Amino acid sequence: MTESLYPVPAEWARKALVDAERYRALYRESLDDPEGFWRREAQRIDWIRPFSRVDESSFHKADFAVRWFADGTLNLSANCLDRHLAERGDDPAIIWEPDDPAAEGRTLTYRELHRLTCRFANLLKANGVERGDRVTIYMPMVPEAAVAMLACARIGAIHSVVFGGFSPEALAGRIRDCDSRLVVTADEGLRGGKPVPLKANVDEALRDCPGVSRVIMFRRTGADVEMKEGRDIDWAAAMDAAPEDCPPVEMGAEDPLFILYTSGSTGKPKGVLHSSGGYAVWTSLTHQIVFDYRPGQIYWCAADIGWITGHSYIVYGPLANGATSLMFEGVPNWPDPSRIWQVVDKHQVEILYTAPTALRALMREGDQWVSRTSRKSLRLLGTVGEPINPEAWGWYHRVVGEGRSPVIDTWWQTETGGMMIAPLPGAIALKPGSATRPLFGVEPALLDAEGREIAGPGEGALVIKRSWPGQMRTVWGDHSRFFETYFTTFAGYYFSGDGCRRDADGDYWITGRIDDVINVSGHRLGTAEVESALVAHHSVAEAAVVGMPHEVKGQGIYAYVTVNAGLEPDAAMRAELISWVRKEIGPIATPDVIQFAPALPKTRSGKIMRRILRKIAEGELSSLGDTSTLADPSVVDQLIANRTLPV
Numbered sequence: 001m002t003e004s005l006y007p008v009p010a011e012w013a014r015k016a017l018v019d020a021e022r023y024r025a026l027y028r029e030s031l032d033d034p035e036g037f038w039r040r041e042a043q044r045i046d047w048i049r050p051f052s053r054v055d056e057s058s059f060h061k062a063d064f065a066v067r068w069f070a071d072g073t074l075n076l077s078a079n080c081l082d083r084h085l086a087e088r089g090d091d092p093a094i095i096w097e098p099d100d101p102a103a104e105g106r107t108l109t110y111r112e113l114h115r116l117t118c119r120f121a122n123l124l125k126a127n128g129v130e131r132g133d134r135v136t137i138y139m140p141m142v143p144e145a146a147v148a149m150l151a152c153a154r155i156g157a158i159h160s161v162v163f164g165g166f167s168p169e170a171l172a173g174r175i176r177d178c179d180s181r182l183v184v185t186a187d188e189g190l191r192g193g194k195p196v197p198l199k200a201n202v203d204e205a206l207r208d209c210p211g212v213s214r215v216i217m218f219r220r221t222g223a224d225v226e227m228k229e230g231r232d233i234d235w236a237a238a239m240d241a242a243p244e245d246c247p248p249v250e251m252g253a254e255d256p257l258f259i260l261y262t263s264g265s266t267g268k269p270k271g272v273l274h275s276s277g278g279y280a281v282w283t284s285l286t287h288q289i290v291f292d293y294r295p296g297q298i299y300w301c302a303a304d305i306g307w308i309t310g311h312s313y314i315v316y317g318p319l320a321n322g323a324t325s326l327m328f329e330g331v332p333n334w335p336d337p338s339r340i341w342q343v344v345d346k347h348q349v350e351i352l353y354t355a356p357t358a359l360r361a362l363m364r365e366g367d368q369w370v371s372r373t374s375r376k377s378l379r380l381l382g383t384v385g386e387p388i389n390p391e392a393w394g395w396y397h398r399v400v401g402e403g404r405s406p407v408i409d410t411w412w413q414t415e416t417g418g419m420m421i422a423p424l425p426g427a428i429a430l431k432p433g434s435a436t437r438p439l440f441g442v443e444p445a446l447l448d449a450e451g452r453e454i455a456g457p458g459e460g461a462l463v464i465k466r467s468w469p470g471q472m473r474t475v476w477g478d479h480s481r482f483f484e485t486y487f488t489t490f491a492g493y494y495f496s497g498d499g500c501r502r503d504a505d506g507d508y509w510i511t512g513r514i515d516d517v518i519n520v521s522g523h524r525l526g527t528a529e530v531e532s533a534l535v536a537h538h539s540v541a542e543a544a545v546v547g548m549p550h551e552v553k554g555q556g557i558y559a560y561v562t563v564n565a566g567l568e569p570d571a572a573m574r575a576e577l578i579s580w581v582r583k584e585i586g587p588i589a590t591p592d593v594i595q596f597a598p599a600l601p602k603t604r605s606g607k608i609m610r611r612i613l614r615k616i617a618e619g620e621l622s623s624l625g626d627t628s629t630l631a632d633p634s635v636v637d638q639l640i641a642n643r644t645l646p647v
């Protein structure tokens, strides 16, 4: 394999917060003297009561725990807001760019964001929300979404943000799982000129959520929506009445901060729980060093706050660092494929953080959409969410950045809280497609099928050998599922679910998920989730879902469906099943292919052989492997003969 290498430019080596020598020294220290390293690094956060204990984690069954700075106390909203007021209260905290480029945006200073957060926190309290209560946030990309999150953090309530693209069913499941009593939403969202009926979705979801007694609704579009007497509250009117003074609550470092649902290889989505202290240290540290962030720079993370990237790198990390965080309501290709670069020019963005899927989609539209803009303000380009193919990397670097800006590929997960493997721009030479080196305190290893560590170059399962401050603390309501999911595949290690290669230089190359999770446009979906949506349809007897290569989305969804006896599957049923899945989960789960199959390939013990289904979906018909252990090998020929192409 030929690999191009982009050495650290001299100017970056000279000016960056961390150069190569410092990276080596600090990385060493972080592993050799973690206690000293983290004691010092944690000083970036204002503690109310200082911690005396640092890392008390163990990945072993006997004393299993993930625990950092446990006897310290703090408030994360105070770290993101109050402590900046004296020095930079009038600096912009959030710049909001609306969906419609002709509409007026907003800029909220730290002082304004603080004021709104305090008011909203009082509003939550007035509606019965207490420390430890769960609040579900189902909002469009408006600053009020961040206000709602920070207000929860201020009073010690646990927020659970649900992506605005999820269906009423998916929303209801997430509300019930964590037993939220209050939901924060908007009348409608607006994306690419189209309204998203958030309030109507909430109304529908709440038919199955008897525990919810309050809905606070922000008016984004002014649409005519139903307000349920005694339950629904208008944001603006209630905010006017809410007092402005709201002291932050003293929280333990290990008190829960938020729940975020994510898909795994089995069962329903799990509520990943993050706590306050370690998460604050981790997001603040990684945001600062990976982006080489300096106060005053305009920084844009183009994710949605419904995902972990939005939590850690639109809200908590940047605001803890006193950064100016741009929040974008729209989509990259509306009104035209030039939008991202126009926003960059309009706000003089210096750091841009986006996903490979967006880059691939824009790359297809041609360079002219990029080259008609200036982009001179850009100095660093980040990516996250899925492996970035070298073509997209090269396009980002050459066309978007005109060779001036490093492309920083960051590997991490909802579970890790923040970035884990990424090149520090002043320290590490870049390789297109490689996330390169571990950040401080991160000790990765590659394991072979027998669970043995691979030394030197090689490929295997990516695990992490010791805890780091930003690690998830538990699965909400199911601590044993936390242990079972991540620490039993390889005893004593955190298993990421990803495959990975390490080259001779020690650089890491993530190869993608090796469990039953697929990554569609950077969104994680469990194949089991899509399957259970399909079999919930009255015509479906059985379904098996696998990933397939997709030029823009990275992976697409390929579903094999067996219909009930006596039914004749046709195009109408295919369309019906597609819209059914969209209704059950949301548009991100739309199957790209539905292949009707009279039977699925099963072992004699009745297990579906997914390996074969994956190969057929990938079109790799010559490498199906051994099919002799199937109960009925002729099923495979049938499947191949009926292979279906994406519509």
Ligand code: 6R9
Pocket: 262, 307, 308, 309, 383, 384, 385, 386, 387, 388, 409, 410, 411, 412, 413, 414, 415, 435, 496, 497, 498, 510, 511, 512, 513, 519, 522, 523, 524
């Ligand atoms: C932050 C986020 C996590 C999964 C992860 C992996 C994939 C994320 C990546 C990457 C290759 C990168 N992933 N970043 N793969 N290179 N730079 O995306 O969290 O939604 O939980 O997804 O995404 O497969 O395991 P999450």
